[in-house]
Structures are given as C-alpha cells and as structure tokens.
Amino acid sequence: MDKSKKIDIKNILINNGIIVLLAVLVLYVSITVPTFRSFRNLMNLAINAAPRVIIALGVSGCLITKGTDLSAGRMVGLSGCLAGLMLQKTDAAGKLWPNFPVLNIFIVLLIVIAICAVLGFINGIVISYLQVPAFIGTLGMQLIVYGICLVITGAVPIGNLRADFITVTQGKLGPISYQFFYLIIAAAIFWFIYNYTRHGKYMYAIGGNETAAEVSGVNTKKTKIIIYTSAAAMYAIAGFLLMGKSGGGGVNLGQGYELEAIAACTIGGVSVNGGIGKISGVIIGVAVFELLKSALQFLGVDSNYQFIAQGIVIVVAIALDIRKYIAKK
Amino acid sequence: MSEYRLEMRGVSKSFPGVKALDQVNLKVRPGTVHALMGENGAGKSTLMKCLFGIYHMDEGEIYVDGEKVEIGNPDEALHKGLAMVHQELQPVPARTIAENMYLGRYPTKKYGPLQVIDHKTMNSEAKKWLENVKMPFNPKGKLGDLSISQMQSVEIAKAVSQEARLIILDEPTSSLTDNEVEALFRIVRDLRDRGVSFVFISHKMAELRRISDDITIMRDGTYVGTWEMKDISDDEIVKQMVGRELTNIYPPLENKPGDILLEVNDFTSIHDKSFKNCSFKLRKGEILGFGGLVGAQRTELMEAIFGIRHISSGEVKLNGKTLDIKSPKDAINNGIGMITEDRRGTGILGCLSIADNVSIASLNQYLEAGIKLDKKKIEELVQENVKKLSIKTPSSKTLIQSLSGGNQQKVIISRWLANNPDVLIMDEPTRGIDVGAKYEIYQIMIQLAKQGKGIIMISSEMPELLGVSNRVMVMCNGKITGELSSEEATQENVMYYATQF
Numbered sequence: 001m002d003k004s005k006k007i008d009i010k011n012i013l014i015n016n017g018i019i020v021l022l023a024v025l026v027l028y029v030s031i032t033v034p035t036f037r038s039f040r041n042l043m044n045l046a047i048n049a050a051p052r053v054i055i056a057l058g059v060s061g062c063l064i065t066k067g068t069d070l071s072a073g074r075m076v077g078l079s080g081c082l083a084g085l086m087l088q089k090t091d092a093a094g095k096l097w098p099n100f101p102v103l104n105i106f107i108v109l110l111i112v113i114a115i116c117a118v119l120g121f122i123n124g125i126v127i128s129y130l131q132v133p134a135f136i137g138t139l140g141m142q143l144i145v146y147g148i149c150l151v152i153t154g155a156v157p158i159g160n161l162r163a164d165f166i167t168v169t170q171g172k173l174g175p176i177s178y179q180f181f182y183l184i185i186a187a188a189i190f191w192f193i194y195n196y197t198r199h200g201k202y203m204y205a206i207g208g209n210e211t212a213a214e215v216s217g218v219n220t221k222k223t224k225i226i227i228y229t230s231a232a233a234m235y236a237i238a239g240f241l242l243m244g245k246s247g248g249g250g251v252n253l254g255q256g257y258e259l260e261a262i263a264a265c266t267i268g269g270v271s272v273n274g275g276i277g278k279i280s281g282v283i284i285g286v287a288v289f290e291l292l293k294s295a296l297q298f299l300g301v302d303s304n305y306q307f308i309a310q311g312i313v314i315v316v317a318i319a320l321d322i323r324k325y326i327a328k329k
Numbered sequence: 330m331s332e333y334r335l336e337m338r339g340v341s342k343s344f345p346g347v348k349a350l351d352q353v354n355l356k357v358r359p360g361t362v363h364a365l366m367g368e369n370g371a372g373k374s375t376l377m378k379c380l381f382g383i384y385h386m387d388e389g390e391i392y393v394d395g396e397k398v399e400i401g402n403p404d405e406a407l408h409k410g411l412a413m414v415h416q417e418l419q420p421v422p423a424r425t426i427a428e429n430m431y432l433g434r435y436p437t438k439k440y441g442p443l444q445v446i447d448h449k450t451m452n453s454e455a456k457k458w459l460e461n462v463k464m465p466f467n468p469k470g471k472l473g474d475l476s477i478s479q480m481q482s483v484e485i486a487k488a489v490s491q492e493a494r495l496i497i498l499d500e501p502t503s504s505l506t507d508n509e510v511e512a513l514f515r516i517v518r519d520l521r522d523r524g525v526s527f528v529f530i531s532h533k534m535a536e537l538r539r540i541s542d543d544i545t546i547m548r549d550g551t552y553v554g555t556w557e558m559k560d561i562s563d564d565e566i567v568k569q570m571v572g573r574e575l576t577n578i579y580p581p582l583e584n585k586p587g588d589i590l591l592e593v594n595d596f597t598s599i600h601d602k603s604f605k606n607c608s609f610k611l612r613k614g615e616i617l618g619f620g621g622l623v624g625a626q627r628t629e630l631m632e633a634i635f636g637i638r639h640i641s642s643g644e645v646k647l648n649g650k651t652l653d654i655k656s657p658k659d660a661i662n663n664g665i666g667m668i669t670e671d672r673r674g675t676g677i678l679g680c681l682s683i684a685d686n687v688s689i690a691s692l693n694q695y696l697e698a699g700i701k702l703d704k705k706k707i708e709e710l711v712q713e714n715v716k717k718l719s720i721k722t723p724s725s726k727t728l729i730q731s732l733s734g735g736n737q738q739k740v741i742i743s744r745w746l747a748n749n750p751d752v753l754i755m756d757e758p759t760r761g762i763d764v765g766a767k768y769e770i771y772q773i774m775i776q777l778a779k780q781g782k783g784i785i786m787i788s789s790e791m792p793e794l795l796g797v798s799n800r801v802m803v804m805c806n807g808k809i810t811g812e813l814s815s816e817e818a819t820q821e822n823v824m825y826y827a828t829q830f
Contacts, residue, residue, distance in 0.1 A: 215675050
C-alpha cells in the first residue's frame with residue numbers, strides 16, 4: 001500500500017516535473033519578493049499571456065495532428081503591422097498610408113484575419129495536398145510572410161495609433177484588462193471546438209492514427225486545411241492585440257513567438273507524437289512560461305540568462321514528454 | 330562430398346501456447362532447387378528463422394555439407410555459406426548498388442592513421458560479381474533506380490560474392506512480372522548448374538514445377554514429406570498440404586442469401602502486378618469468403634473497392650446503382666464499410682477512448698444544431714454496443730490501446746455497426762484473437778447477415794473460411810481463379826484454385 005503510493009508520487013513528478021519545479025520557483029519568489037504576488041503583477045502576467053495563449057491555441061491544432069506551424073510568429077508580425085498601418089492617426093506625421101480611408105476598427109480586424117487566413121489556407125494546401133512536411137512548408141511561409149511584411153512597411157516602425165485601437169487593446173473593465181477577456185473567450189471557443197465538434201474529434205483521430213482516420217471516412221486533408229487556416233486566424237488576432245498593446249511596433253513584432261507557443265503547448269501536455277492535448281494544458285503551458293519569465297525578472301536575473309533558462313525548460317519538458325511515450329510501450 | 334548440402338533434422342520450436350514446428354526435416358541436395366511449400370502458417374518462415382539463428386530452436390540438428398553446425402545469428406549462417414533473399418528486401422535504395430552489396434563489410438585502405446573506404450576496389454569487385462550472375466549493372470548506379478527483380482538479382486549477386494552455397498529465396502516472384510520471373514529463373518538455373526543450391530519458398534505451383542528439382546511439404550508446423558518434383562502430381566501436392574481434420578466448431582449459418590446486393594465488374598489495379606479483371610457478386614444476407622494464399626491480392630482488391638487504392642478500370646454497383654468511389658469517405662457514404670487487416674496500423678485510434686473509436690465514422694448522426702456533438706447520444710451508442718458485443722472494458726473513456734486484441738476488434742466492428750452499412754468488408758476479422766472472441770465475432774457476422782447485410786470476409790485460415798462462408802471465391806496472383814458453393818468448398822478445392830493462375 002505504502003509502496004504503491006510512493007510510485008504514484010514518482011509518476012506524478014515525472015509526468016508534471018516541469019510544472020512542479022516551476023511551482024516551487026514561483027512559491028519561492030512570491031515569498032521573497034512580495035510585489036511578485038501583487039494583483040498588478042498578476043494582471044500584467046495575464047495581459048502578456050493573452051496574445052501568447054491565442055497563438056498557442058492556434059498552434060495546438062497543428063501539433064495534435066503531428067504537424068507544426070513555424071510561420072506563426074511572422075504572421076503575428078504581419079497582422080500587427082497591417083492593423084497598425086490601417087489604424088494610424090489621420091494626422092500622424094509620416095503616416096505610411098496617408099490616403100487609406102478611416103475604417104471601423106472591427107472591419108480592420110476582419111481584414112487582417114482574412115489576410116492571415118488565406119496564408120494559413122495555403123499552408124494547409126501545401127501540407128495536405130502537396131504533402132510537404134509541416135516543418136518545411138511553414139518554414140517557407142515564415143520567410144515569405146516576413147518578406148511581405150518588410151515590403152509593405154519598408155521596415156519603418158509604425159506608431160501614432162488611433163485612440164479606439166488603444167482602447168480596445170489596453171482598456172480595462174474595472175480592474176481587469178480587456179485582454180484577459182479576449183483570452184477567456186478564445187480559449188472557450190477552442191475548448192468547445194476540441195471537445196464538442198466533429199472537427200475536434202477528427203483532429204484527435206488524425207493525430208492518433210491518420211490512416212485509420214482516413215479509413216473511417218475522415219476527410220483528413222480538409223481537416224488539416226481547416227486547422228492551419230483557423231490557426232492563422234488566431235495569429236492575426238494575436239498580432240492585432242499585440243500591436244495595440246505595445247502602442248506601436250515594426251516588422252519584428254511577434255518574432256520567435258511560434259517557438260514559445262510550441263514550447264508552451266508541449267509543457268502543457270500537448271504530445272509531440274500527436275493525438276493528445278487539452279486546452280487547459282495549453283493555458284497552463286503559457287502560464288508556466290510567463291511565470292518563469294516573470295519570476296526570473298523579479299529575482300533580478302539578467303535578461304540574457306533568462307533565455308538560457310527558457311531553453312533548458314523547453315528541452316526538459318520535451319524530454320519528459322517523450323519519456324511518457326516510451327513508458328507506454 | 331556429402332549427399333546433402335543442407336540437412337535439418339527433427340527441428341522443433343515452441344512459442345508460448347503454440348508448437349510452431351514439430352520434428353521438421355529439410356534435406357537439400359547440392360546443385361538443386363528445392364521447393365518448400367505449405368499453407369499460410371505452416372511454419373516455413375519459422376523454419377528458415379531457426380536455420381538463420383533468428384529463433385533458437387528447441388530441438389534439432391543442422392548439417393551443412395555433412396558437417397554439424399551451430400548457428401546463432403544470420404552473420405554466422407553467412408560464414409557457413411547460407412544466405413537469404415528476403416520477401417521484403419531491406420536494402421538502402423538511396424545509395425549505390427556497390428555500397429549495398431558491401432554494406433557492413435566495405436573494403437578499406439589506410440592513409441597513415443586514417444582508414445577510409447576503398448571505393449575503387451568495392452566498385453570493381455561489385456562489377457565482377459554482378460557480371461558473374463549476368464547482370465551487368467553499373468555498380469555506381471543508385472540501387473533505388475532498379476526494379477524489384479533487379480534488386481533481387483543484386484541480392485543474389487551479393488550472396489554469391491559472399492561464397493554462399495545455399496541461397497533461400499522467400500517468395501521471390503510475388504511482385505514480379507512474367508518477364509522478370511524468367512530473368513530470375515535464368516540466374517537461378519545458371520547458378521544451380523554451377524553447384525549452388527536453392528530453397529525456393531513459393532505458393533505458385535506452375536512456377537515451382539518449372540524451376541524445382543525436389544519439394545518438401547509442411548502442414549501446421551509438421552513435416553509431411555519430401556519428393557522429387559517429377560514423382561508428385563499437382564493434386565497430390567495440394568492434398569498433402571491440406572490433409573487435416575476439420576475439428577473447429579462454428580456457429581450454425583442461419584442466414585439466407587437473397588437478391589444481388591453488390592456487383593463488382595472487371596476490377597483492375599493501376600499496378601500491373603496487382604489484381605486484374607476481378608468480377609464477383611455479393612447477395613443480401615450472404616457471407617462471401619475470399620480465400621487464397623498470401624500475396625493473392627485479396628486485400629488490395631477489397632481496399633480498391635473501398636476507395637483506398639486506385640483502379641485503372643472496373644465498376645461497382647450497389648443495389649443496381651453504379652457507384653463512384655474515390656475515397657473511403659465515398660464508400661462509407663454509399664453504404665460500404667471495411668474492417669482493415671492491420672488493426673494496429675489502420676484500425677484503432679490508439680491514444681483515443683473507446684467512445685471516440687466507436688463514434689468516429691458516424692459523428693454526422695449526433696449533431697445538435699448542425700455543429701455540437703450530442704455526447705449523451707454518443708454515450709448511449711457506445712453503451713449499447715459494449716453490451717451487444719460484450720466488449721470487456723471498465724468504461725467508455727478507457728483508451729482502446731489498453732484492451733485485448735479481441736475487444737479492440739469488437740470496438741472496430743461497433744464503429745461500423747454505428748454506421749449501419751449495407752456491405753461490410755472484413756479483412757482477416759479474427760487475426761490475433763483468442764478462440765472465445767473468435768466465436769463471438771462469427772456470431773456477430775451471422776447476425777448481421779440475418780439482417781440482410783452483405784458481408785465479405787477475407788480469411789487466410791482455411792477452417793474459418795470454410796466454416797463461416799456461404800460461398801467462397803478463391804484468388805491467386807491477382808486473379809479470381811475459382812468460385813465454390815459451400816458444398817464444393819473443401820480444403821482441396823480451395824487450395825487447388827489458390828495455386829492456379
């Protein structure tokens with residue numbers, strides 16, 4: 001009896017090792033640096049997490065079907081820059097698109113979603129019909145999107161954003177930032193899709209055994225195209241939010257976010273072997289990552305070292321994930 | 330010189346629960362081609378694996394040229410002059426022919442402390458050996474550019490270059506065209522005349538007659554006998570292969586075949602070594618068995634009907650209506666379901682729950698407002714099937730990979746019951762399943778047939794094929810070679826057609 005309990009604890013530690021480790025770190029920081037656990041800092045964390053969760057939600061579908069999406073970060077940048085260009089103040093000095101009409105902010109959001117969705121659709125076609133491995137196909141798209149972004153902006157930073165853009169992205173309802181609500185809404189929609197729709201079931205089935213899914217009548221190509229298209233739509237939303245939140249930015253907006261998102265998903269239990277992954281896990285993964293960054297900051301760790309810490313966390317998380325898989329055999 | 334190049338005496342091998350080989354003998358004379366024949370599962374491959382030390386035999390002795398040998402692994406076998414050309418070749422197609430021939434034993438030369446591959450020697454040696462078997466390929470050419478038969482020739486050349494005195498060919502002609510078979514036989518005859526012995530494992534009677542000098546027949550892991558090919562007739566070979574008592578018990582076939590349900594006309598694969606001009610009819614309420622030996626292309630034919638494989642010609646009619654099937658989805662929408670042969674590879678969704686596995690092919694039926702899945706209804710469906718097929722599982726949320734093979738198969742059957750197809754194709758429905766579960770699956774099949782569904786069963790187990798089918802089609806080498814009513818369907822008849830083309 002005693003023995004089996006011990007084994008359970010060991011299993012829990014192995015399966016959630018990274019999370020346990022970070023929980024200890026967070027606990028330590030909250031005790032030693034009281035401002036860490038202030039409401040203000042928590043809200044800050046949530047604001048930082050919002051676009052990242054939204055990107056990670058998009059990427060999670062690709063990962064569950066044994067794919068990946070390396071174009072995520074650059075799509076975030078493209079969407080952010082496009083939104084910035086369309087939502088610059090009319091009297092801004094050096095306005096890049098001086099003759100662009102003043103559009104309703106939600107129309108602008110829909111435009112950037114549509115543009116990214118088209119690019120995501122192309123990703124889906126390349127991966128499902130041309131059968132290019134997702135890693136390579138989306139790597140190509142990453143470069144293409146960055147190029148487009150450079151061409152459009154001329155690498156000039158975009159600032160002087162319209163007030164309504166700032167309100168939508170930086171506003172608060174009482175003490176709680178709007179961004180937090182966007183996070184909740186996006187997560188809720190994805191949770192519904194993953195658990196209560198055919199598309200969700202097909203996605204898990206493809207990740208579990210693509211041939212078996214096909215033999216069972218699942219249109220695997222269509223499902224993958226939907227996944228990559230909707231993922232790109234999420235990146236567009238995230239880019240829009242990031243641009244507004246920062247009050248301006250340039251072509252490097254969102255750079256490297258795809259890797260952070262993939263890492264967060266993996267830490268949250270989305271298996272790199274496909275077929276497994278939950279929305280709660282994705283959120284936990286992002287939260288863990290943001291907590292790590294914040295905790296290191298509060299401990300006064302040099303920001304250069306923080307990259308090293310993040311890198312270690314990613315490798316360890318994936319090593320543990322693979323371990324789970326090996327243990328199953 | 331000893332009378333036999335290879336002599337295996339009294340070889341026995343048991344696996345947990347099965348006696349795979351029981352006192353089997355094999356005697357191959359020098360400079361002859363020796364046919365090894367037997368049904369699926371007769372123990373031919375196991376015997377060869379014992380010879381090459383891949384399996385450790387429980388009993389028995391091996392003599393090579395009269396000298397007793399102990400063989401622990403394929404490498405040792407090679408040193409004793411034994412080589413094998415596998416049914417599925419395992420070369421490295423992206424590298425050159427010479428590199429493949431010398432894989433693992435590259436000739437090297439030294440530059441001071443550096444040991445490097447001697448490409449010049451390797452290529453010239455390879456060329457020499459290829460010419461030796463009259464296959465003048467460029468040794469620097471990529472192996473992958475050759476056809477399968479040419480790769481086999483390279484494998485044979487490799488074996489000869491390693492001074493093999495006995496070469497085992499495991500179903501070498503299963504994917505070759507007639508011309509390629511001729512080319513292979515030329516090489517075999519040439520080497521035979523130069524004293525090399527061959528063991529030729531094949532299911533094709535006509536071919537064996539043309540090439541073999543002697544024949545050894547095995548049945549159910551036992552040794553039946555050895556004959557000189559000229560002393561034994563085709564009928565006699567078939568009789569020796571199947572001469573067993575049918576003792577298994579099957580549920581009574583209470584279903585009554587009715588009108589024509591499915592018509593398949595002139596199905597021909599896009600690959601010229603696969604099925605050709607296959608036509609058959611399936612009736613409502615009928616269980617139609619498909620017999621044949623491994624490589625008869627039964628699975629390929631059925632997968633083509635189901636839209637997994639492509640055809641160059643042919644049509645399918647269901648209830649008189651011609652169907653246009655391009656994918657499994659089309660087949661399913663038209664009322665055809667298929668349980669594939671490779672349960673693990675193309676059947677189960679391993680890391681998903683039983684509920685997901687049962688419902689995946691019929692989710693359209695459980696939509697609320699066109700989008701939300703009704704989980705309650707799905708749960709009811711799963712529970713109903715768990716009860717009906719007596720699937721042993723703690724809950725519907727259990728992962729399918731934790732169930733036994735028989736229960737996994739029942740889950741897959743449930744997947745199709747939920748979809749309610751008119752025609753259900755079952756490819757080796759009881760493979761790897763224990764006896765009790767088998768009986769239950771037969772009952773389910775008969776029950777479905779009684780409801781008027783048409784069932785096609787591919788089975789490589791003769792007793793099952795004869796015990797559960799209302800009618801039996803037999804295939805050989807991509808063609809339908811025979812149709813037998815349940816009265817005509819005897820082991821001998823099935824085996825006769827399974828070796829004719």
